[in-house]
Amino acid sequence: MKQGTQGSAETGVPEFPAPAVRMPSQPGAADVDRERADSAGAVRGEHTHSEQPIPRPVVQRASVRGQILDALRTALVTAELRPGEVYSAPALGERFGVSATPVREAMQQLALEGAVEVVPNRGFRVVQRDARELAELAEVRGLIEVPVILRLARTVPAERWAELRPSAETTVRAASSGCRATYAEADRAFHRAVLSLAGNEQLVRIADDLHRRTQWPLVGAATSPGRSDLVADAAEHAALLDALIARDLDAVRALVRVHFAGTR
Structure with a gap:
């Protein structure tokens, strides 16, 4: 991962030059004729010179930003962006x-999520997290x-839980790949699918944000969860679905508590 220094623009607010102000001129005869021709063409459905293009670059820019955000999130989960290190936007660009x-x-979005912090005139520092913070996040989750x-276990019919089986199987395959980033996304998707049955979008959003934070690596960690750890975590998803389908509330209670206690 390349690192570099950031200029004063690294304050997070892009600077744009002030637009030039031009006074409108009075139309001449040629301008009037051209305007009439454009109007006639518009009536016939033809292209005219007065038409304004659709601002497509705005959409393209948003797409690039989203792709970069996804790539940076992956780099955070895999510790390619190392805790405590400072990275500049030009170097990453x-x-x-x-x-x-x-x-x-x-x-800037990652800063809002708590993953990085702004370092004036330098760039962004990846936040350092310790075991205590991870335990606190797991407790809140x-x-x-x-x-x-547990409430959903009493009210949601078995067939609805069965519909989540493909999502649970996706986490198993992702865990088997050994890729922490791939499993992180599949894991959050499964939990979002479960919580969405409550019909509370704010709940899903807050829980997903907390879940994402638990997936960032710890500072100074000797090792990160290996393939066997991920496979064991994914297996708990399938076991939880089995208990939910069977309406075995005792098993559900035991499984969810163990699952959150061992948050990956």
Whole structure:
């Protein structure tokens, strides 16, 4: 991962030159004739010179920003962006083959999520997390998700739980690949699918944000969860679905508490 220094523009607010102000001129005879011709063409459905193009670059820029954001999130999960290190938008932009602007915008989103912090005139520092913070996040997730899942276990019919089987199987395949980033996305998708049955979008959004934070690596960790750890975590998803389908509330209660206690 390349690193570099960032100029004063690294404050996070892109600077744009002030637009030039031009006074409108009085139309001449040629201008009047051209305007009439354009109007006639518009009536016939033809292209005219007065038509304004659709601002497509705005959509393209948003797409680039989203792709960079996804790439940076993957780099965070895999520790390619190392905790405590400072990265500049120009250096990362060079790595991804884009300008610094979409990188800076993506980094600002990560700052809002708590993944990085702004370092004036330098760039963005990856936040360092320790075991205590991870335990606190796991506790908060448990306080939010466990009661919801237990309530859903009493009300959601078995066929609805069965519909989540493909999502659980996706986590197993992702875990088997050994790729932490691939499993992280599949894991969050499964939990979102479960919580969505509560019909509370705010709940799903908050829980997913907390879940994402638990997936960032710890500073100074000797090792990250290996393939066997991921496979064991994914197996708990399938076991949970089995218990939910069977309406075995005791098993559901035990599984969700163990699952959150061992948050990957």
